[in-house]
């Protein structure tokens with residue numbers, strides 16, 4: 001691939017993306033686009049961001065050679081980009097730090113956000129505490145049950161967590177409510193969207209903030225080996241850790257990029273979250289993208305054991321990268337992810353997030369198809385502390 | 401001339417104010433639609449908005465959300481609504497406007513949707529998640545089919561933008577009267593009068609106020625600043641509670657509105 005310059009001025013990635021929002025939000029979305037363009041080219045903004053990423057978030061994160069896992073897989077070398085070691089335990093904070101700084105720059109005093117697993121909610125509540133911003137988080141009732149610990153964390157950090165009881169009571173519905181809240185409070189509130197979704201400029205801006213993952217990886221790997229890794233693998237919910245990981249490599253056609261969706265109980269069942277594998281293009285939450293939907297265009301409920309992947313859509317840029325064939329999209333079931341999670345615990349002493357375990361699971365399969373001289377980098381997007389209850393419940397169920 | 405244009409034409413001759421009720425198609429069963437339309441027509445509706453239920457209606461408050469869920473549970477689809485309208489169209493002469501989010505249209509296929517909408521005798525379309533930035537997806541196709549794309553302006557749209565939207569406007573301009581989602585409000589911001597008058601001064605087409613209007617007094621007051629009103633959540637609620645006389649009252653209020 002030669003040069004890659006997406007999105008266009010109106011936020012389109014091919015046919016995908018755009019700004020499909022109610023007119024009440026258009027002014028805010030246009031202003032945000034302008035403010036982000038200004039900030040991107042402003043050295044002092046970039047310096048503030050770099051400072052916080054280093055001193056507060058704890059970047060850079062290690063690129064760790066998982067030797068035991070590699071031996072076990074008996075194929076390509078497996079490296080882990082340790083986003084789980086960030087402050088708050090996942091990649092989500094790379095984005096929230098950037099957006100919160102932007103909100104301050106725009107003079108907004110209040111923040112609204114949606115959350116699925118609670119990782120984005122915690123990362124948002126954290127930066128709001130740091131920068132003295134009022135914070136409201138919408139979270140599906142179902143996810144609140146699955147992620148009690150994160151709900152408490154957000155509250156401890158001073159955020160107000162609002163339980164969403166509409167629809168499937170998960171991430172999709174939390175997005176609806178956050179958007180409704182934003183429509184009603186748009187003059188003084190910034191919406192910190194948690195993934196590469198929503199109306200332009202969000203997919204581009206979140207990708208840019210998350211690209212620190214891929215940039216560091218590229219530099220770390222090249223410093224050691226003087227070249228790029230052969231393959232990169234990341235899990236896909238909305239698509240932010242993967243987009244941040246892939247973007248700096250998109251033009252490097254020798255690097256195979258693989259995104260891993262949640263297959264839930266299996267992609268041939270009704271219970272999965274594999275929007276790219278099984279969905280069709282459509283419009284939701286401000287963008288045209290691949291969606292799980294019925295023939296009449298009603299959005300279907302997604303399923304995954306991991307709350308962070310439980311979303312029926314996927315960012316517009318991934319939709320585009322699928323269509324042009326630059327990224328390969330695969331899927332991993334709940335039970336495969338759980339097995340990979342346990343393996344990583346035992347072999348490396350790392351408890352990954354269930355989301356990230358999907359990427360690890362696919363890497364184990366893929367490594368076997370590659371030679372021992374080749375390398376895979378897996379984006380270990382988060383740590384699994386938040387998931388131990390789910391995992392425990394699941395193991396008990398399996399025993400019964 | 402499109403039926404919407406005609407309706408506003410004759411309203412102007414009578415110096416009257418418009419009243420456009422919104423109902424949720426399929427709430428209570430799609431077999432109710434004919435009766436509901438005939439009833440609204442007999443009350444003197446200028447045009448009728450027919451809402452298509454959607455799983456994720458981000459511009460709507462609880463009343464319309466719940467009506468949408470009830471309707472979806474009964475299996476309502478855009479296709480089903482269009483074919484129902486096609487059958488009853490010869491009996492109803494009031495302009496009919498579809499209010500639908502973009503995705504049901506996108507899933508239908510834009511070409512097939514317009515084909516079937518023409519066959520059904522649809523006069524206009526309101527798509528709340530389609531700002532002018534994205535309308536090229538469908539606007540010219542609708543225009544070719546003589547279906548008016550009704551645009552919205554809001555309290556957060558700067559006046560230059562309102563002017564731009566008004567110039568593109570077809571049928572009437574839908575002026576959203578709250579910074580928020582649909583649903584009854586007890587009062588409106590004092591700047592709404594100013595806002596509506598400003599829109600009137602730049603719009604070449606009629607301006608209707610909508611979102612939050614729920615009492616006969618509000619129908620009269622907000623109607624006095626522009627060419628009439630759209631009432632949604634309250635009509636949906638009254639249909640659901642079978643309080644048809646309340647609907648009659650609301651529409652009757654528009655007939656007494658101060659003619660400026």
Ligand SMILES: Cc1ncc(COP(=O)(O)O)c(C=O)c1O
Nearest residue numbers: 119237238239240241308381382
């Ligand atoms: C640890 C972790 N990884 C991945 C995701 C999925 O989101 P995305 O695809 O935007 O990276 C989440 C979402 O909550 C998460 O918490």
